[in-house]
Amino acid sequence: MGAQNNEPLDIAVIAPSRFPIREPYAGGLEVVVAKEVRALRERGHRVTLFAAEGSDGHEPRFEFTTMASAAGFGDSFYPPGGYESDAAEFHRLMDHLAVSQFDVILNHSLSHVPLLRAVDVGAEIITTLHCPQLSAMQEAFDQQGSAAGRVLAVSRSVLKTWRLPRGAEVIPNGVDTRIWRPQPHLQAAESQSPRGAAEPPRAVWSGRIVPEKAPHLAVDAALRAGLTLDLAGRIGDNIYMREVLAPRLRRAGNAVRVHGALGCDSLVPLVAGASVALVTPCWEEPFGLTAVEALACGTPVVALARGGIREILSGQPGVVLVEPGRDPASGLAAAIPTALTRDRAATARAAAATFSHETRIDRVEARLRGLLVGAAS
Structure with a gap:
């Protein structure tokens, strides 16, 4: 041996x-x-x-x-x-x-x-x-x-x-920072429409589509804050999808784009080009890998402070933690403007050094x- x-x-x-x-x-x-x-x-x-x-x-x-x-x-x-x-x-x-x-x-x-x-x-x-x-x-x-x-x-x-x-x-x-890293050209492209008019900020949510990850809160928060949302993930609970998330997606219309499960070639650009990542656990999240992946790209994170999220991300540059409370979607929406002001380069550097x-x-x-x-x- x-x-x-x-x-x-x-x-x-x-x-x-x-x-x-x-x-x-x-x-x-x-x-x-x-x-x-x-x-x-x-x-x-x-x-x-x-x-x-x-x-x-x-x-x-x-x-x-x-x-x-x-x-x-x-x-x-x-x-x-x-x-x-x-x-x-x-x-x-x-x-x-x-x-x-x-x-x-x-x-x-x-x-x-x-x-x-x-x-x-x-x-x-x-x-x-x-x-x-x-x-x-x-x-x-x-x-x-x-x-x-x-x-x-x-x-x-x-x-x-x-x-x-x-x-x-x-x-x-x-996180593998060879894969999860800033891509400024994507951010610049997202900031302008073909006619040169400023586009509204775009949020992203990624992960398993299950009750404990609560992507429905990301839909609610993005719409309340006036953002469009890209939602990427595998459906892990069909009942939750049908009864909780799908009705919100129908009401949201074109404001939410659903991508399904994505490989890194598609997911990394989606996350790196977003204005903010929403992380919405409704359980004591063990770690919160999707949050760290976003931070490594320089994308600021607004997250519910549950379990490992609070432990791992407290004090981390680019992160705004929200207490769950009775109306977590409102708390998330209210925190988004602060997140949009965070320095993306500093966010990525700190994440690469820490994770x-x-x-x-x-x-x-x-x-x-x-x-x-x-x-x-």
Whole structure:
């Protein structure tokens, strides 16, 4: 094994099982896993990705069955029998890992099975917590104690919702500033119509279209503030889309453009060319990757101060945080004029310095080598 010096490591990465790790990414978790795998491979490590069918660069012999097209599937629930099938596939993967030769296993899944089966695997398992407490995973931590492996978390906000046998280190997510960066020519183009008349500012919202992300609040806030809105994302809850968001979109007419799920080639220009990004969580947001992506482009952010958003973005240049209150859309709308005055260049510089993906990978890599050297000594 390569832990004694700077030799490459043999690393297994367990991805979440619901969606493929490929563009357009289903959500922030899939983005984080894809970037981590790519960065570790660029550094020379031998990385085996265990992920859902259709993923890029994964090990197809042990792929997970995606359920995105199954009737009764949503981001927060499985179709009938789906939970049991998913667990069975994780057990099959853990059977394989128990007889494999990896230096370390990075677990980004939302399954309890890798925690229960950590004792069967010779390699160190490090689980990253990307969301508030999930009951099955918490029960596994309670049952296995320190035998469940090491733990990282993307924010203190996430970490405080879990009971962990030996705590965890917080390593925030980062953005690839080679991709998410200012594009001033887009901003200049957006500021003028073909006839030379000034266009109204344009807002952008991106993310999963689910109740906890609340894009309907972005629609309400943009219209109240007199802005047009670009809304980009994958529908993760059909009932929410049909009953909450769709009626607002019909009333908004041409003031809101809906783009669906976009790959980086289309999403980055959309975000970088906007006057402001709206971030509207109605839950204790674990991190808020879409906000950081916007800031890295120099696009100011107006965000509801929930969970990791408050923790990660407080005091960050280019950010206006809004207390949720009883009428969050009004609060967001009232904050937009302030955001429009923020220095875009300073916003991008500060975001790149604070949320560099390379810095995150430096910390992850150091953690891996430190654990392995310690285990060998």
